[in-house]
Amino acid sequence: MKAIDKLINRIKELNNPTVIGLDPRYNLLPKCVLEKYPNTLEGISNAIIEYNKALIDETYDIIPAIKPQIAFYEMFGIDGMRAFEETCKYAKEKGMLVIADIKRSDIGTTAQAYSNAYLGKTKIGDKEVSIFDVDFVTVNPYMGIDSIKPFIDDCKKYDKGLFILVKTSNPSSGELQDIKLENGEEVYIKVTKLVKEWGNDLIGENGYSSIAAVVGATYPKQLEKIRKLAPSTYFLIPGYGAQGGKAEDIAFGFDKKRFRWDCKRFKKFNVCI
Amino acid sequence: MKAIDKLINRIKELNNPTVIGLDPRYNLLPKCVLEKYPNTLEGISNAIIEYNKALIDETYDIIPAIKPQIAFYEMFGIDGMRAFEETCKYAKEKGMLVIADIKRSDIGTTAQAYSNAYLGKTKIGDKEVSIFDVDFVTVNPYMGIDSIKPFIDDCKKYDKGLFILVKTSNPSSGELQDIKLENGEEVYIKVTKLVKEWGNDLIGENGYSSIAAVVGATYPKQLEKIRKLAPSTYFLIPGYGAQGGKAEDIAFGFDKKRFRWDCKRFKKFNVCI
Numbered sequence: 001m002k003a004i005d006k007l008i009n010r011i012k013e014l015n016n017p018t019v020i021g022l023d024p025r026y027n028l029l030p031k032c033v034l035e036k037y038p039n040t041l042e043g044i045s046n047a048i049i050e051y052n053k054a055l056i057d058e059t060y061d062i063i064p065a066i067k068p069q070i071a072f073y074e075m076f077g078i079d080g081m082r083a084f085e086e087t088c089k090y091a092k093e094k095g096m097l098v099i100a101d102i103k104r105s106d107i108g109t110t111a112q113a114y115s116n117a118y119l120g121k122t123k124i125g126d127k128e129v130s131i132f133d134v135d136f137v138t139v140n141p142y143m144g145i146d147s148i149k150p151f152i153d154d155c156k157k158y159d160k161g162l163f164i165l166v167k168t169s170n171p172s173s174g175e176l177q178d179i180k181l182e183n184g185e186e187v188y189i190k191v192t193k194l195v196k197e198w199g200n201d202l203i204g205e206n207g208y209s210s211i212a213a214v215v216g217a218t219y220p221k222q223l224e225k226i227r228k229l230a231p232s233t234y235f236l237i238p239g240y241g242a243q244g245g246k247a248e249d250i251a252f253g254f255d256k257k258r259f260r261w262d263c264k265r266f267k268k269f270n271v272c273i
Numbered sequence: 274m275k276a277i278d279k280l281i282n283r284i285k286e287l288n289n290p291t292v293i294g295l296d297p298r299y300n301l302l303p304k305c306v307l308e309k310y311p312n313t314l315e316g317i318s319n320a321i322i323e324y325n326k327a328l329i330d331e332t333y334d335i336i337p338a339i340k341p342q343i344a345f346y347e348m349f350g351i352d353g354m355r356a357f358e359e360t361c362k363y364a365k366e367k368g369m370l371v372i373a374d375i376k377r378s379d380i381g382t383t384a385q386a387y388s389n390a391y392l393g394k395t396k397i398g399d400k401e402v403s404i405f406d407v408d409f410v411t412v413n414p415y416m417g418i419d420s421i422k423p424f425i426d427d428c429k430k431y432d433k434g435l436f437i438l439v440k441t442s443n444p445s446s447g448e449l450q451d452i453k454l455e456n457g458e459e460v461y462i463k464v465t466k467l468v469k470e471w472g473n474d475l476i477g478e479n480g481y482s483s484i485a486a487v488v489g490a491t492y493p494k495q496l497e498k499i500r501k502l503a504p505s506t507y508f509l510i511p512g513y514g515a516q517g518g519k520a521e522d523i524a525f526g527f528d529k530k531r532f533r534w535d536c537k538r539f540k541k542f543n544v545c546i
Contacts, residue, residue: 023383039398071379071386075395077404081354088434105381106344107415107443107516122348123299125312132349140378142438144445152387165415168481170380172417179463180455187460190452218384243380 004212005137005236007097010064017254019099019236020059022087023069024048045079047207052087060094065135067099067236078226088134098134099236103165105140105147113148127212136161138236139212149174152211161202161210164195166226169216169239180273188222189229197229200257215249217245217251222238224252231255275477276408276434277485277507283337290527291530292372292509293332295360296342297321299388317341318352325360329367338370359409365502371510376422376438378395378413383424392530393427404511409434411487411509414464418471425471425484434475434483438470442489442512451495462502469503488526490518497525499544 001009011017011073014047033051037043056066066087068135073084112120118137121128139151141164142236152163167177167188192213199211212234215223223237235253237247274282284290299317303323306324308318329339339360346357361371367390377387385393391410394401424435438448440461450461465486472484485507489497496510508526512518 014546039400041395041397041402041404044397051400069379069383069386071377071390073385075386075389075404077395078351078354078358080390081351085351098371101379103413104375105378106342106374106376108439110342110344113342113348116346116348117350117353122314122350124314124317127312129314131348140376140413140415142449143441143443144412144448144450146443147441169414169418170419172419175417175467176415176464177417180462181489182455182457187449187452191449194448214474228276251275253454 001159001200002210003097003155003159003206003207004202004208004210005273006135006159006163007064007207008204008208008234010095012099013066014062014064015222018062018063019065019067020063020103021054021069021238022055023072024051024083025072041079045083046071048073048076048083048267049086050265052083053090056087056091056096057153060091060096063096065097065099069101079167084123085132087207092133097104097136099136099138099163099173100132100134101138103138103140105143107143108146108150111147115151115154120158134160135273136163136212138163138165140165141194142178144195148198154201155202157270159210163212163214163236164191164198166191166213167215167219167222168221169218169243169245173216175220183223189225192229192233196233199233201239202233208232212236214238215244217250217253218243220245220249220252223249274432275475275483276370276428277475277481277483278336278477278479279408279432280434281477281479281481281507283368283370287335287337289336291336292338292340293328293336293340294340294343294374294511295325295328296322297356298345314352318346318349318356319350321346321353321356321361325356326363329360329364329369330390333367333369334349334464336369338356338372339364340372348492349489361405365406371385371407371526372409372411372422372496373405373407374411375392376411377378378416380416381419381423388424388427392424393431395542397520407433409436411436411438412469418467419469423474425543428475428483432483434485436485436487436509437471439464439468439486440488440492440495442491442516442518446489446492462498465499465502469506472506476505483504485509487511489516490523490526491516493518493522493525496522500528 037047075079116122199209202210217239346353389395417445454457472482474481490512
């Protein structure tokens with residue numbers, strides 16, 4: 001089954017289109033967890049694993065997927081990467097999908113190496129082994145199709161998916177993404193069209209492609225334009241909550257024809273938390 | 274001393290403006306090295322460490338810097354990351370500079386986490402510890418200044434540097450980078466101007482900024498335009514050799530007024546290898 005169908009089916013099953021972002025901040029971990037471990041890279045990484053597992057235990061039957069941001073693990077070095085690996089593995093064991101927010105990108109052979117690490121397999125002698133083995137990764141389109149194609153090929157081969165950065169949620173995303181091209185379109189519109197084209201071969205039974213897009217909740221107008229332009233492109237919409245995106249903003253990202261999400265419910269949800 | 278001055282001074286000292294790219298391909302490692310280790314992720318990573326150390330031993334007094342491509346380490350998981358860490362550490366001990374080719378990018382707080390991992394420090398209790406601690410990293414500009422600023426701040430604080438992707442060496446780099454904007458400029462020209470602006474505060478004693486650019490050898494016309502537009506921007510020029518870039522192509526990247534590189538020497542070098 002295509003990765004996007006696994007995700008959409010689980011979203012329907014749980015009636016919940018949110019993901020849990022696991023971006024551990026050392027100074028925000030509960031004291032009762034931190035106290036158990038020494039103040040070392042290894043200790044903190046073990047505290048992160050314990051905390052993430054507890055969060056997964058409490059959410060795996062109500063939230064379809066986790067989205068760990070790998071930078072918050074890389075900053076603790078090798079031990080941090082071990083915490084990332086253990087977190088992904090545990091979430092999968094509990095039936096959650098894993099969207100690794102890695103935002104990688106590089107020329108063809110290097111993109112293939114990244115894809116081996118997260119979506120495909122790494123060859124060792126006669127064996128092929130899975131490394132981090134997640135369901136989706138985020139990637140950056142600045143280098144064009146040959147930086148994305150190795151990931152797409154592995155999505156076909158191993159039923160995995162991509163979320164490609166189209167319009168990001170940060171304040172200065174417009175510096176490059178919003179500038180107008182010669183033909184009057186903005187850069188993010190050009191990227192939307194590329195993502196749509198790259199995803200044509202991977203449209204699943206729910207009518208969406210496993211080659212999906214990242215579109216920030218903080219830019220509802222652009223979100224609305226992208227949704228209209230790419231009806232078969234699934235969206236990961238970061239920026240809801242702390243970054244300023246509201247329930248009524250993300251409403252533009254939903255496709256009412258297919259899912260009929262009750263936006264009032266989200267509005268209430270937003271007020272409640 | 275600014276990172277760019279450390280690099281330029283070492284280049285002058287050794288009269289050699291090349292870097293050694295350490296992108297280990299498991300199937301290309303010498304048999305005499307591979308045979309010593311078991312066919313496991315740990316074994317292969319140890320073989321990579323041995324091979325890289327041998328390469329560093331043979332080159333540290335003739336080549337100023339290594340440029341490890343992190344994807345080729347990540348594809349071997351935690352063990353691979355250990356090989357990356359050991360390689361960087363060993364090169365530094367031997368007096369080489371380290372340019373980690375990581376091409377990371379993300380929103381502000383996440384960019385800060387990446388920067389902690391590679392340029393700055395990670396806070397643990399009352400201590401601040403260095404993690405991979407390299408001299409330069411490559412970064413992707415698609416998300417705009419707030420995805421770059423945390424790295425720039427750490428460059429100022431810790432005397433580190435950045436190479437920002439401007440015009441990459443891969444065949445489809447033009448898909449996004451070469452399209453024309455409303456004002457007639459290409460996207461890569463816009464990015465060149467941003468990189469120049471972002472680097473204004475970090476110009477060192479050699480007249481170049483620690484905020485530098487990646488410009489592919491495979492696009493000599495663009496390289497020439499970018500050099501003219503950004504005379505204080507230092508260039509990392511990948512794509513020489515296997516990717517098709519020739520000595521006469523990269524000649525456009527040099528600034529003859531400052532260094533007077535003998536292009537004939539490079540031409541001969543290209544013919545010889």
